[in-house]
Amino acid sequence: ATKYTAFPPIALHDRQWPSQQITKPPVWLSTDLRDGNQALFEPMSVETKIRFFTRLVDIGFKEVEVGFPSASQTDFHFVRRLIDEKRIPDDVTPMVITQAREDLIARTVESVRGAKRAIVHLYNATAPVWRKVVFNMEVPQVMQLIQDRVAYLKKLTDAAPETEWVLQYSPETFSATELDVALQACNTAIEAWNARPGRPVIINLPTTVENATPNVFADQIEWMHRHLNQREHVVLSVHPHNDRGTGVAAAELAQMAGAQRVEGCLFGNGERCGNVDIVTLALNLYTQGVHPRLDFSDINAVAREVEEFTQIATHPRHPYAGDLVFTAFSGSHQDAIKKGFAAQKADAIWEVPYLPIDPADLGRTYDSVIRVNSQSGKGGVAYLLEKDHGVVLPRRMQVEFSAVVQRHAEAADAEVSSEEIWKLFKNTYLRA
Numbered sequence: 001a002t003k004y005t006a007f008p009p010i011a012l013h014d015r016q017w018p019s020q021q022i023t024k025p026p027v028w029l030s031t032d033l034r035d036g037n038q039a040l041f042e043p044m045s046v047e048t049k050i051r052f053f054t055r056l057v058d059i060g061f062k063e064v065e066v067g068f069p070s071a072s073q074t075d076f077h078f079v080r081r082l083i084d085e086k087r088i089p090d091d092v093t094p095m096v097i098t099q100a101r102e103d104l105i106a107r108t109v110e111s112v113r114g115a116k117r118a119i120v121h122l123y124n125a126t127a128p129v130w131r132k133v134v135f136n137m138e139v140p141q142v143m144q145l146i147q148d149r150v151a152y153l154k155k156l157t158d159a160a161p162e163t164e165w166v167l168q169y170s171p172e173t174f175s176a177t178e179l180d181v182a183l184q185a186c187n188t189a190i191e192a193w194n195a196r197p198g199r200p201v202i203i204n205l206p207t208t209v210e211n212a213t214p215n216v217f218a219d220q221i222e223w224m225h226r227h228l229n230q231r232e233h234v235v236l237s238v239h240p241h242n243d244r245g246t247g248v249a250a251a252e253l254a255q256m257a258g259a260q261r262v263e264g265c266l267f268g269n270g271e272r273c274g275n276v277d278i279v280t281l282a283l284n285l286y287t288q289g290v291h292p293r294l295d296f297s298d299i300n301a302v303a304r305e306v307e308e309f310t311q312i313a314t315h316p317r318h319p320y321a322g323d324l325v326f327t328a329f330s331g332s333h334q335d336a337i338k339k340g341f342a343a344q345k346a347d348a349i350w351e352v353p354y355l356p357i358d359p360a361d362l363g364r365t366y367d368s369v370i371r372v373n374s375q376s377g378k379g380g381v382a383y384l385l386e387k388d389h390g391v392v393l394p395r396r397m398q399v400e401f402s403a404v405v406q407r408h409a410e411a412a413d414a415e416v417s418s419e420e421i422w423k424l425f426k427n428t429y430l431r432a
C-alpha cells in the first residue's frame, strides 16, 4: 500500500474546500535520451544509451523517447540496436522524433521499422515569432505543412502494418502560440492521421520555453482539452520546460486541467533549465497516496547512475534525491523528528514532522547534523549524549544540562563538540 503523509493539503482529509487533487498517475514519457541528451556537452554514446534505456525500463517507463535518428547517426544506430537485439519489452513503446520534412520522416520511420509498436513524434513551431522570424510562413502555410507531412507519414506507416504506429504531434512553442492557431494545427494533424479506435494520436503541448505562471499554462491546456476534435481518440500530453522554475507546478496543474500524459526527464535534465523533473512529479504523487507506477525505491542508485550517464551532478537540495534533503540542521526540527520516529507505527500514515516522506521508502535514512552553540535548545545536546555516549537524560536534566552547555558556548563564542559536551557532562554530574 502506498503511504501518504499526514500533512497533505487538508482537503484530502475532510474536504473543507474544493481543491482539486491528482488521483491517478499520468502516462509518463521519459525524454532523457532525446531532450535530455541534446542538452549535454557530450551526447551519450550508444552503449550509454542502452544502459540508460534499460534503467528507464526497470524504473517502469512504458514510453521512452529514444532519440532523433534522422539528425544523429548515433541515435539511428542506437534505435536499430534496440529493435534488432530485441531489447524493448512488449509493453514498452519507443518514440522517435522528427522535423516535418519528407526525407527526415522517411529516415525516422526506417529507424523503428520492425518494432512491435512505435510512436513517431512530428513537430513544427507554431508561435508568431517563429513563423515570422525563423520560417517566414503565414498560418495557412503552416497548416498545409502539417497536413502534408502527417499524410506522408501515414502513407509510409500504412505500408508497414507489422508495426502498430502512433502519431505524436507537437506544436512546438505551443504556450507562445495563439490558442486558435494551436488548435487548428492539432486538429489538422488529428484529421490527416485519421485518428480513430486502434489508431490513436498523441497531442503533445510543450511550453518549449516556459513563459508564464503555471496557471496560465493550465488554462491553455484546459481550453485545448475542451476544444480538440476526436478528443476520445486523442491522448493529451504536456511537455513543460522549467525556464521560470515552475515546470513541476505547470505539469501538476496541467493534469488537473485535462492532461493525461507527461513528458520529462529524471532530475530535470534537458535544454536550458531542463525539462520537467519526473522524479519530483512522481514522488509528489506518492506523498499524496497515489502510486506513480515508477519505482524510486533506491533513489540513490538512480541518481548516481544518471549522474554517470549525463555527467551532471544532482543538486544536494534536489527534492527527494539530493544528499541533504533528509538531513535536519535545526535543533527544534531534530527534536520533533526524534519524537515523530518514536511515535510512528509501521504501515501507518507517515506522521514524522519535517520529513515529507519516509526516507526508507526511497532507500534512504534520516540524518541529523547536530550543531550545538549558544542558541541551541536541549534537543541537540540530549541527542548527542545519547548517540555518542549512550547517556539518556531525563527531561528535567535535559533542560538543566543544556543551560550548562549554553553558558559554555557563550563563553567560548563557538560551537561545542560532542566530546566537549561529554566532558562538561562528566564535570557536572560524575565528579566523585
Ligand code: KIV
Residues within 6 Å of the ligand: 035, 123, 170, 172, 173, 204, 206, 207, 208, 209, 239, 241
Ligand atoms: O520543448 C519542445 O518544444 C520540444 C518539442 C520538440 C516537443 O522538445
Ligand code: ZN
Residues within 6 Å of the ligand: 035, 206, 208, 239, 241, 271, 275
Ligand atoms: Zn523540449
